[in-house]
Amino acid sequence: MRYFAVFLPMKDEEKSKAYRPEHLAYLEQKEEERKVFARGPFIDGTGGFVVYIADNLEEAERMVKEDPYIVHGARNYEIREWAMTTKANLPE
Template sequence: MNYYAVFLPMKDEEKSKEFRPQHLAFLKQMKQKKKVFMNGRFTDGAGGLVIYAADSLDEAMSYLKEDPYIINGARDFEIHEWAMETDVEFDF
């Protein structure tokens, strides 16, 4: 399993507001299928980040193309394979 970080920069703020409920429902469904590892918005309003779990870039792209934000032109995207470090320890 590989991970793909998808940046979703704002393209159309009105469309983003309109399609947000569908986008969030899509992400919830993908999480239930274990296809989304994590997601969240940027607090400065610039967009958001989704990390997909997929076997290939093509598979991750196929998930991304189902996102209502992408289908309806609310957001642009930039996708990169992400190598998650699992041996990192935090001292809080």
């Protein structure tokens, strides 16, 4: 299990508004599959951030490219593998 930090900078605000319900439903599905660790918008409205859980970069990028925001051109993306460290009690 590896973590991939994905920045989703705003590309088209109108498309982002239009496809937000599909984007959120997609992320909820991925959470149920235990493929999303964390997610949320930036308060300043410039985009958002998702941490995917995947076996490798290819799997993470496939999930990102299936996000309705990416499919419909509402957001760009930048993906990086993340070596998470924490002392928090995390769910298994």
